[in-house]
Amino acid sequence: MSDVKTLATVWLDGCSGCHMSLLDMDERLIELSSQFRLVYSPLVDCKTFPEHVDVTLVEGAVASVDDLKKIRKIREHTRVLVSLGDCALTGNVSAMRNSCGVQLVMLRVYEQNADLQKQVPTVGVPALLERVRPVHEVVPVDVFVPGCPPSADTIYQVLSELLAGKVPTLEGVAHFG
Amino acid sequence: MSAEPNVRTLTINGEEISARSDQTILEAAREHNIAIPTLCHLEGLSEVGACRLCLVEVKGARRLLPACVTQVAEGMEVTTHNAKIDRYRTMILELFFAERNHVCSVCVANGNCELQSLSLQLGMTHVEIPYQYPQLPVDASHPRFTVDHNRCVLCTRCVRVCAEIEGANTWGVMGRGGQSLVITDLKQPWGDSETCTSCGKCVQVCPTGALFEKGRAGSKVRKHPEFLPYLRIMREGEQP
Numbered sequence: 001m002s003d004v005k006t007l008a009t010v011w012l013d014g015c016s017g018c019h020m021s022l023l024d025m026d027e028r029l030i031e032l033s034s035q036f037r038l039v040y041s042p043l044v045d046c047k048t049f050p051e052h053v054d055v056t057l058v059e060g061a062v063a064s065v066d067d068l069k070k071i072r073k074i075r076e077h078t079r080v081l082v083s084l085g086d087c088a089l090t091g092n093v094s095a096m097r098n099s100c101g102v103q104l105v106m107l108r109v110y111e112q113n114a115d116l117q118k119q120v121p122t123v124g125v126p127a128l129l130e131r132v133r134p135v136h137e138v139v140p141v142d143v144f145v146p147g148c149p150p151s152a153d154t155i156y157q158v159l160s161e162l163l164a165g166k167v168p169t170l171e172g173v174a175h176f177g
Numbered sequence: 178m179s180a181e182p183n184v185r186t187l188t189i190n191g192e193e194i195s196a197r198s199d200q201t202i203l204e205a206a207r208e209h210n211i212a213i214p215t216l217c218h219l220e221g222l223s224e225v226g227a228c229r230l231c232l233v234e235v236k237g238a239r240r241l242l243p244a245c246v247t248q249v250a251e252g253m254e255v256t257t258h259n260a261k262i263d264r265y266r267t268m269i270l271e272l273f274f275a276e277r278n279h280v281c282s283v284c285v286a287n288g289n290c291e292l293q294s295l296s297l298q299l300g301m302t303h304v305e306i307p308y309q310y311p312q313l314p315v316d317a318s319h320p321r322f323t324v325d326h327n328r329c330v331l332c333t334r335c336v337r338v339c340a341e342i343e344g345a346n347t348w349g350v351m352g353r354g355g356q357s358l359v360i361t362d363l364k365q366p367w368g369d370s371e372t373c374t375s376c377g378k379c380v381q382v383c384p385t386g387a388l389f390e391k392g393r394a395g396s397k398v399r400k401h402p403e404f405l406p407y408l409r410i411m412r413e414g415e416q417p
Contacts, residue, residue: 083303086281086282089302089303089304090274090280090303090304090308091308092280092282093280093282093283095280095308095310096278096280096283098308098310099278099310099311099312099313100312131310134303134304134308136303136305137307141303144302144303145302146302146303148281148282170302171300171301171302172297172298172300173297174297174302175281175293175294175296175297176279176281176282176293176296177281177282177284177287177288177290177293
């Protein structure tokens, strides 16, 4: 089976809705499953990103230093990088904090709205970037799939074409929101 | 009055068409089912050429011209679609999205927005221009309506409908360029406006989620700007 491609999915700053939509392909996942091997994903157990991946679907925006480190490494080891959904494409809800700045958000969440132990966490959690950024502002992206989330039909179309070695185009097919 | 001198013959995308001399390229094109995308244009309102999405190529002109405010001329050769025009239009759309905070997924107009449909229609899947993330106010002081400047594209349809159809002149524009804002009266809260008649025409003509009726979101936000031409025709009919 030389045609079996390696597939990875990553979850940066998003709500996991795009992954839910991916699972919403239902039985079509089984249909496609003979064509790919899922090597890295929040849905599987592998902890390190493999050396070479054919297709990586990225959900979420780049919001923390950890996201930044991850996406750079992923880009380096991925042949076709797919921005999946509005957060990866536009920043979407994740980037709504950009208008007021990260300090204010921290203050609001961990001090003003907290009842106990009011403190901004610094240990064991990655620092947030001053600005949430769409994936393509950080690394080059090959395929853009808009939608919040992109429908299962759209993801099926994208995935089928990618696994067939084609570069899908979503122009005129899917829009933001 | 002879009809003959009022007719102009021109070509749009190579197709020979006739138009009245007082018609714009956009009117002539639409009469012949030639599609040109628009955003600030609305049938029943005056033209301002603000959005630039209707840019077309006219042979002999050194730059692209907005079809909505360019009158037809004899022998004019118009091109409505080619690689250059398409690139410009996509760029204009990207500028709209990058200029303010258009977060479609949490917008009241999601699914009923002209900006969103245009991105689909023109095949814009992402925005290359860096987002500005400006900090903009939301004015919910009016008992029935809200203005969310984050979603405003400054098309000035609200300003025009308020002045030209309702005659209230409540809406205006302040500031320059990207800092412009649509305002009610002298930038008073909408709810305190003494000129606003609460007719809601501005809400109906707003192409995005910038103006919306309170308590409505998603599929309920469908707007009905199609009342305008009828209103115009009826009023003109009444004139002595």
